Amino acid sequence: MSRIGIIGAMELEVEELKSCLSLSKVTEKAGMEFFEGSLNGAEVVVVRCGIGKVNAALCVQILADLFEVTHIINTGVAGSLNAALDIGDILVSRDALHHDMDVSALGYEPGIVPQMDTSVFKADEGMVESALEICKEVNPDIHVMSGRVVSGDCFVAGKEIKNRLISSFQGDCAEMEGAAIAHGAYLNHLPFVIIRAISDKADDSAEMDYPTFECAAAKHCARLVKALVTRV
Numbered sequence: 001m002s003r004i005g006i007i008g009a010m011e012l013e014v015e016e017l018k019s020c021l022s023l024s025k026v027t028e029k030a031g032m033e034f035f036e037g038s039l040n041g042a043e044v045v046v047v048r049c050g051i052g053k054v055n056a057a058l059c060v061q062i063l064a065d066l067f068e069v070t071h072i073i074n075t076g077v078a079g080s081l082n083a084a085l086d087i088g089d090i091l092v093s094r095d096a097l098h099h100d101m102d103v104s105a106l107g108y109e110p111g112i113v114p115q116m117d118t119s120v121f122k123a124d125e126g127m128v129e130s131a132l133e134i135c136k137e138v139n140p141d142i143h144v145m146s147g148r149v150v151s152g153d154c155f156v157a158g159k160e161i162k163n164r165l166i167s168s169f170q171g172d173c174a175e176m177e178g179a180a181i182a183h184g185a186y187l188n189h190l191p192f193v194i195i196r197a198i199s200d201k202a203d204d205s206a207e208m209d210y211p212t213f214e215c216a217a218a219k220h221c222a223r224l225v226k227a228l229v230t231r232v
């Protein structure tokens with residue numbers, strides 16, 4: 001039987017899922033509340049990890065050790081790095097990497113984590129295919145595609161950094177937790193997928209667009225995640 005850990009960074013990214021949960025237990029650990037229960041008949045643990053990669057990585061380890069999850073879904077919003085991804089669209093991760101890992105002073109390419117056998121963390125192909133398929137069913141008016149999530153501990157809101165994330169990393173969307181979740185899932189041999197709805201274009205308009213669109217974007221993701229858990 002699958003037991004799926006569902007991680008959102010912010011309350012608005014998990015509140016809809018929590019409201020649909022048939023709750024059995026709440027556990028507090030490392031400042032996070034883990035909500036165990038049944039979502040559409042699937043066994044899940046829903047948690048708001050907080051913003052950024054450290055919070056996200058800690059959360060994955062707790063889900064692995066304390067809750068013994070078998071799969072991880074990360075849901076939330078992101079800034080678009082790809083002209084084909086407009087506000088409100090959904091990106092399903094093909095893979096994820098850390099755009100702020102930089103050991104280039106020692107000869108490593110930006111993004112490479114030295115002494116690891118990979119720095120590009122591949123999402124589970126079955127979960128990716130299911131998410132793409134289900135998204136078309138439950139969000140028929142929303143454009144969905146698969147692509148690369150690039151993550152760092154910064155909100156991307158400028159042309160210069162946006163262009164660098166595209167040219168150096170071929171990122172399709174930028175956010176602040178996905179690669180840490182992917183990295184943690186990889187180290188714990190857990191299949192994962194990241195599902196992100198676009199809240200802004202990660203450029204000079206991002207500061208204005210983000211607060212306007214984050215709520216609607218998060219809702220698109222929640223609808224998809226609710227359906228996806230039944231087919232993992």
Ligand code: ADE
Pocket residue numbers: 077078079080154155156157174175176199200201202203206210
């Ligand atoms: N989450 C949503 N939009 C983002 C952006 N532009 N940069 C980083 N994280 C985000």
